[in-house]
Amino acid sequence: MSTSADSVSRPRVLILFGGRSGEHAISCATAGGVLRAIDRERYDVLPIGITPQGRWVRVADDPDQWRITDGRLPEVTEVPERVLLPQEVGSREVRVIEPGLPAADLGTVDVVLPLLHGPYGEDGTLQGMLELADVRYVGAGVLASAVGMDKHFMKVALAAAGLPIGPYQVLRGTDWQSDTGGIRARVEALGLPLFVKPARAGSSLGITRVTDLAELPAAIAEAQRHDPKVVIEAGIVGREIECAVLGGRSGARARASLPGEIVVTDAEHTFYDFEAKYLDESAVSLQCPADLPADVTARVQDVAVRTFESIDCEGLARVDVFVTEGGEVVVNEINTMPGFTPYSMYPRMWQESGIGYPELLDELLQLALERPIGLR
Numbered sequence: 329m330s331t332s333a334d335s336v337s338r339p340r341v342l343i344l345f346g347g348r349s350g351e352h353a354i355s356c357a358t359a360g361g362v363l364r365a366i367d368r369e370r371y372d373v374l375p376i377g378i379t380p381q382g383r384w385v386r387v388a389d390d391p392d393q394w395r396i397t398d399g400r401l402p403e404v405t406e407v408p409e410r411v412l413l414p415q416e417v418g419s420r421e422v423r424v425i426e427p428g429l430p431a432a433d434l435g436t437v438d439v440v441l442p443l444l445h446g447p448y449g450e451d452g453t454l455q456g457m458l459e460l461a462d463v464r465y466v467g468a469g470v471l472a473s474a475v476g477m478d479k480h481f482m483k484v485a486l487a488a489a490g491l492p493i494g495p496y497q498v499l500r501g502t503d504w505q506s507d508t509g510g511i512r513a514r515v516e517a518l519g520l521p522l523f524v525k526p527a528r529a530g531s532s533l534g535i536t537r538v539t540d541l542a543e544l545p546a547a548i549a550e551a552q553r554h555d556p557k558v559v560i561e562a563g564i565v566g567r568e569i570e571c572a573v574l575g576g577r578s579g580a581r582a583r584a585s586l587p588g589e590i591v592v593t594d595a596e597h598t599f600y601d602f603e604a605k606y607l608d609e610s611a612v613s614l615q616c617p618a619d620l621p622a623d624v625t626a627r628v629q630d631v632a633v634r635t636f637e638s639i640d641c642e643g644l645a646r647v648d649v650f651v652t653e654g655g656e657v658v659v660n661e662i663n664t665m666p667g668f669t670p671y672s673m674y675p676r677m678w679q680e681s682g683i684g685y686p687e688l689l690d691e692l693l694q695l696a697l698e699r700p701i702g703l704r
């Protein structure tokens with residue numbers, strides 16, 4: 329109903345991170361980068377962590393504590409207290425409950441910055457909770473978050489919008505056990521190699537590159553450790569190109585950055601797997617901007633913005649594509665809360681495109697503060 333945030337001179341930003349997904353540590357690392365860079369003259373900051381068990385707690389406003397150092401992954405730890413977000417319309421009050429004490433007030437919040445990756449954060453569940461209480465937040469809404477998280481419905485939405493995607497099959501629950509022969513035949517038609525993925529995960533968790541059909545059962549079992557729904561894709565031969573998209577201000581169209589490229593340089597990694605992403609820096613080189621002909625760059629940017637629009641995305645997203653030898657652009661996925669440490673591709677692509685990290689953060693918070701609450 330209301331159209332803009334209350335005219336607060338220094339909006340209070342609740343920075344939310346950690347969480348129940350397999351990407352807990354990556355979320356903490358992102359929060360470290362944000363806590364370091366956010367302009368504290370402009371914003372009042374309240375960092376809140378979510379433990380791997382799902383408990384919300386107050387955490388240190390200390391960037392160093394949340395870094396990935398020497399392969400050590402940061403984690404939000406359990407403490408006896410619980411932080412409660414506003415749960416009803418008209419209250420923007422955050423409270424904390426400690427055993428044996430009356431609930432204490434942590435003040436009101438103007439906007440939530442959900443730096444959460446994966447299920448229970450990037451998938452629309454958290455967004456739904458914030459919508460229920462009329463609390464503003466950065467990034468995609470309920471539907472776009474859910475569609476972006478689910479590699480099956482993402483493809484359905486992209487195909488419906490006429491965007492280029494590769495061939496794939498979907499397995500649900502016990503499909504594999506109940507119809508192994510039929511599924512094997514459907515999957516065989518995709519050729520080799522195959523990529524077997526949990527439908528709703530990220531950071532390459534649970535993904536196997538299958539080069540022999542004999543490996544298929546183990547690959548499905550591995551994916552199902554993360555999600556009962558599994559997507560099996562034909563391997564695409566092409567360069568891995570990423571493009572950052574940022575929502576438009578005051579109703580303008582979303583903007584695309586210069587694309588970047590992921591080059592896996594170490595043959596130990598046959599694709600951009602979890603270790604290559606976070607633990608083995610020497611295994612990949614991130615090139616930004618990507619060395620592409622001008623017409624291919626323009627096509628990647630056009631596909632990226634249309635992908636963003638096809639799921640009604642808001643705020644930010646990173647669109648990852650393959651560019652084949654013939655210059656064809658095939659969408660791999662959209663990430664509605666991409667890695668956001670200062671070294672991550674999303675901020676780096678904007679840096680190369682003229683928007684530095686603190687300015688990018690500011691832009692995202694302003695987009696969230698200017699956006700109306702309720703149905704948009």
Ligand SMILES: Nc1ncnc2c1ncn2[C@@H]1O[C@H](COP(=O)(O)OP(=O)(O)O)[C@@H](O)[C@H]1O
Nearest residue numbers: 523529530531532533561562563564599600661
């Ligand atoms: N169909 C495919 N063809 C070739 N490589 C793929 C394919 N799907 C995934 N990959 C490789 O696996 C990586 C992770 O897959 P992706 O779908 O992006 O999952 P996540 O959401 O975990 O990042 C990609 O960055 C790419 O290196």
Ligand SMILES: [Mg+2]
Nearest residue numbers: 531532648661
């Ligand atoms: Mg990916």
